[in-house]
Amino acid sequence: MARGSGVPLRVVSYNIHGQRDDTAALAAVVRDAAPDVVIVQEGPRRFRWRRKSAALAESFGLVVAGGGLPALGNLLLTSLRVRVLATRCQRFPLTPGRHLRGAAYADCVVAGGARFTVAGSHLSTDPAERPAQAALLKRELDAAGAPVVAGADLNEGPDGPAWATVARGLTDAADAAGRADRLTYPCAAPRRRIDALFVDPRITVVDYDVVDTPLTRRASDHFPVLVDLLLPRPE
Template structure:
């Protein structure tokens, strides 16, 4: 990408890939066509041979693995070679008996002329009683980050929900920034909800936002990918 005089461009995709249970060739084609610098994956590899599967997923996208997998319970961060990863960490939310364990992946990165940022990816519970507590833990970590934050998540609720409000507080909802909150992300079979979001630090400028709805994306997963172009402060 060509760097701007007022910042460093970064293209980000946040994508629930449905555990690769759909058309994986279409999935790879969708991501490659987007040519992202960072992909925030929900429902990525998290079980047997997860390292090999995560590496294969990254290779199919033309990217490399930054963080995530089993330690973050299927949340995976992938980057292009343009992005340098300086630190990573993973977390898990407390387990509610009888429910699925959920987690989060983080990576501190540098791109371009020293633009530093923290990228986070998470997938909150389908249980409305469980989500607010998970959102509070995620938000605590986001607030503690010293670098400008980019957070992609499948929140499993819409913008009117309490967990969404918790995560969004003090951050920019990329869809709202571009006046495109009407772009629905789930499901591909019957688009009816915006439950996938990308939030960014106010120091980061949102240049463009889209939910990619094409015949390929409808074959690739049960969620549409969220595609966002950002402009990072060069002194991150």
């Protein structure tokens, strides 16, 4: 695991399965992790989604930064260490008969003055759709002015074409920590690594974990990815 000087940032990327499991366990998992940023997939995206997003954030001890319905359930939450400067949402083109997918982005500054762009997405379960969605996500990541932290449920593993598109030019946090063998899905019988966190090469990966505990097995059908980072210090 690489170490160096920089501004610390703790990030969780988590597919919460539409809050269809044990919500008390879900809240405990995130609170125990004490993250600065949570990148949520399958967050609130329907009726009263704003209220539901705020309630979810409160249960985590965080605030809503961006996303939700406009990003089709991709939700960005932050602690009070993080100030959000701007947000934007993206919807991928709809294939008839399929679920809409999208992404959320937030330009942020963390205590200590380091700027970064956080992004979250959830790609299609259809392998024919994923490459084009990955290309649209990657275009936005490449256009970010600050170092990128991107969490996603890619619905495919590191040998897939969509994964390769998103990962190009970025650091796979699991690889950087020597823990690419840690599987993220499904909790009942883990057999795939489909949940990933990618970071700008200027960001140092200090630690990486796929949190597998009795609580996480009750909280969702995906394990959360927990990563400690060091952002470049402002010049």
